[in-house]
Amino acid sequence: MVSLPGPAVNPFRPDFNGFSENKKPTGATNVNPVREESFPTDDEKVRRERKEQVNKKIASQKAISVILRREATKAVIEKKKGSTRLFPGTVLEALHERIAALRWESALKVFELLREQLWYRPNSAIYVKLIVMLGKCKQPERANSLFQAMIDEGCDVNQESYTALLSAYSRSGLFRKAFSILEEMKNTPNCHPDVYTYSILIKSCLHFHEFDKVQSLLSEMVSQGVNPNTVTYNTLIDAYGKAKRFADMESTLVEMLRQRECKPDVWTMNSTLRAFGGSGQIETMEKCYDKFLSAGIQPNIKTFNILLDSYGKTGNYKKMSAVMEYMQKYHFSWTLVTYNIVIDAFGRAGDVNQMEFLFRLMQSESIKPNCVTLCSLVRGYAQNGKAEKIGGLLRYIESSDVMVDTVFFNCLVDAYGMMGCLAEMKGVLVMMESKGCEPDKITYRTMIKAYNMNGMSNHVKELRLMLSSVGKSDSRR
Template sequence: MLGKCKQPEKAHSIFQNMIDEGCVVNHEAYTALLSAYSRSGLFDKAFSILEQMKNTPDCRPDVYTYSILLKSCLHVYDFDEVQALLSDMASQGIKPNTITYNTLIDAYGKAKKFAEMESTLVEMLRQQECEPDVWTMNSTLRAFGSSGQIETMEKCYEKFQCAGIQPSIKTFNILLDSYGKTGNYEKMSAVMEYMQKYHFSWTLVTYNIVIDAFGRAGDLKQMEFLFRLMQSERIKPNCVTLCLLVKAYGQAGEAEKIGGVLRFIENSDVTLDTVFFNCLVDAYGVMGCFAEMKGMLEMMERKGCKPDKITYRTMIKAYSLNNMTRQVKELRDVLASLERTSSHLKEPFS
């Protein structure tokens, strides 16, 4: 738990207390401490613990220990270290399991390393004890779909289904998102119909994906219908949902409908954040509604959200496009002050 809370030194203190009080420090304790350090990016200490485990009787690292380190290295895109860990596992006769392979496939896909992702999948299929599952399928589909390789994504989907792997709601969300972002609205509609036919209940993520898709297409009526439908299904919109509505209305020049979103917020308990207000600032700026855009700063203050660099840069861009030099200068001064404060906070305390 301390590791998850990014407090590795406190985790080490407990580990040392265990030793001092005569507790048996086993494989699980070492792995938990290694996890605490690796989660915080303290890889030197994590690898030092790995070496201790190798040299401690009854505490040898196993596939779970290595999977934790692999996941942390993949999180920071240290692919060289990943290869070194895989070689180390092989030298000790430790074989990756399904979770290990899924972690690698997912990370390679997100990094657009398709050759490595596919070779890992092939290697996984060669291992009789490592059966691909729905997580394997979802990671593969997401990788190809998010990069616009729709045909490859569809072929993979068919192959996984032929292998007996059943899709989950997450699978359909990935397909919907991929089709929506590439403008394949017919295929997106086909997925929606399939989900309805086989009684796959839509989640908040599903609604956000389809609302985004129809908003991008400028189909505001369908977008609004889906927004009403999710509420009738008792699925509460979140900040992402509202951002998508505001973005679509901004692109369509519908300032009054953005006002409707703000009225909805006043009667709801949705927790707003700076990202949402930045979306509002951008939408009003695109439409040239400068009074409303400036009013967002006051609303942010009322809602307890602080403007950030993106807020001011978005406003500066809007003013610059309309040659409003005085407002640009004022905001550039505010932004410069904010950046100075930020750089001072990053300096170490003397």
């Protein structure tokens, strides 16, 4: 099997025996390795470093100017609410910035300010962007209000605007309304649903496990003369794989291969490998990998991360190291995801030294750890009874700007409970409060489990009361 790219530094200690032979995997003939003679000379390195420094200064100046302009825009918007004489660029920049950040309430306020301007002219493209944003923010009724406002202002209603509204309802699982919009589109000139419309609706149905609706939509597409494209099939394959509906996934892949205009791509490849690898079907995953390679589809960093994760979680450390070797050989740069996967794998394997080595290497590559990284380290230390190491990690977090959340603290609670460090486990609640994180049901259930194992019934009763109050507060929301 193939190996993963890593940094130029060998990520394994000399005594690690997990490497397989340095063989080029089947189907990898199209990957172009970097030749040794192609490395730059010292003069070229100096020139390159100087150029990079100049580019960094230019980029820094541009970034500062953008920040200053945004701050000025924000000040103008706040100061001149109700004004009808703002510059178009000022208002439009503020609007698009809020749309991109999915700040829907603020975006709607700026849009109202936009409509008050003397120079304002209705624009369907702006309405569509707002409707799409509201759909992503699970605000379908507000999206519908904007759709009606767009009609009232005389904007042309087309297939794109209808699809945006349909997407807003389907993202919230309101399929009755979404399907009624689909029917309305069929009966409206120049608004007939296309493959993009159907693909969006199919994706939402798959997300809510409405598989029967998916089949009816696919049949309807055929009857309407709308052929599924590669995106449609990839969406189906990915969703069926995640739901472990392997028969449906394979039949969809076969159907895709029958369509001459729909060729599998690396997205198809990654979805298939993730489905089989994630369910522990390693041999099937490897066969699929070889078939995709023979079809001319080249792997990317996501492909290798999937292989790493699959091998790591099934304990195939020799194959995992072979993938890493391959990545290093063909100069695939490691990402945060790659490091998280490998750190977790060595933690599971009980190799704390290797886990820590990779964490240091990650930092030397200027890749900032996240909560996933920290949770993997905590679990690795806990499995090997290294409570003092967790303390060191917590000191690192305090001195860094890494943001931690409730998920991390729940992992910490579980780790201390697993090692029988009940005082430290209780202290996590204090740490959560200092970081502004509230305990959830998982926090209390994990603590209850640890106290039960140690026969501390008094603490269990107290925590059960706290757990019940969390349930009530959730229901009120």
